Amino acid sequence: QVQLVESGGGVVQPGRSLRLSxxxxxxxxxxxxxxxxxxxxxxxxxxxxxxxFDGRKxxxxxxxxxxxxxxxxxSKNTLYLEMNSLRIxxxxxxxxxxxxxxxxxxxxxxGQGTPVTVSS
Amino acid sequence: xxVLTQPPSVSVAPGQTAxxxxxxxxxxxxxxxxxxxxxxQAPVLVVHDxxxxxxxxxxxxxxxxxxxxxxxxxxxxEAGDEADYYCQVWDSRxxxxxxxxxxxxxxx
Numbered sequence: 001q002v003q004l005v006e007s008g009g010g011v012v013q014p015g016r017s018l019r020l021s022x023x024x025x026x027x028x029x030x031x032x033x034x035x036x037x038x039x040x041x042x043x044x045x046x047x048x049x050x051x052x053f054d055g056r057k058x059x060x061x062x063x064x065x066x067x068x069x070x071x072x073x074x075s076k077n078t079l080y081l082e083m084n085s086l087r088i089x090x091x092x093x094x095x096x097x098x099x100x101x102x103x104x105x106x107x108x109x110x111g112q113g114t115p116v117t118v119s120s
Numbered sequence: 121x122x123v124l125t126q127p128p129s130v131s132v133a134p135g136q137t138a139x140x141x142x143x144x145x146x147x148x149x150x151x152x153x154x155x156x157x158x159x160x161q162a163p164v165l166v167v168h169d170x171x172x173x174x175x176x177x178x179x180x181x182x183x184x185x186x187x188x189x190x191x192x193x194x195x196x197x198e199a200g201d202e203a204d205y206y207c208q209v210w211d212s213r214x215x216x217x218x219x220x221x222x223x224x225x226x227x228x
Contacts, residue, residue: 037163037219044204044219044220044221045157045163045208045219046219047216047219050217059215059216062216095162095163100168103212103215104150104151104210105210106151106153106168106208107153107155107163107165107208108165108168108174109162109165110162110163112162
C-alpha cells in the first residue's frame, strides 16, 4: 500500500541545520509532486514547501524561504528537507505528503510525521 | 494572500449534523480540500475538490463550495468523528498552499 515514512527529526540548537527524509513506497514516486507540511505544538497545519514530480519546480512558504531547501531523489524514492539557520519557531512535527493531481491537488496520503525541536 | 477562516470549534450531539465552514473572498472559484486530524495522528483527507470523497471515507462526509464559503458537512455524527478539521486551497497567484486555522469538532 501507499506509504510515506519520515525520519531525521530531533533536537537541535538555534542556528544549526537538520535534514529530514521521507521514504516513499507503494506508488510510482517519480510521477508525483511532494509537499512538506508542519505543525507547531498545539497549533494548526502550515504548508512548508513543494517540489514537482521531476524536481524542476520548487516553492516555499514565506516563513522558511531562503532557509529551507526541498529536494528529491527519484532513484531512491526519497524526499528531503534541508533546514538551515533553524529558529525556535521552527519547532514542529514535520509531515511529508503526496500531491494528487495538478497544482491545485489535495494531499494524500500523509506520513506519520517526524518531530523537530529547536532549543538551546 | 489567502486567509481561510474557520470557526475554532463546533459542537454537536451524536446523530446530529455538523457543519464546518471555511471562508474567503470568492473561495467558490477554488478547489477546496478537507482533512481530519485526530490527536497524535497525521491528517487524513476526507473530502477533495469541494465535494469528492476518497475511497474508505463514509458517505456521511460531504462538501460544498459556493461564493465566499466552503462547507464540510458530517451527517449522523458519531463519537469517532471528534477531531480537528482543516480546509485547504491552492493560492495560484503566489504558488502557495494554504490551510485554514482548523476547527475542533466536539461530540457532546
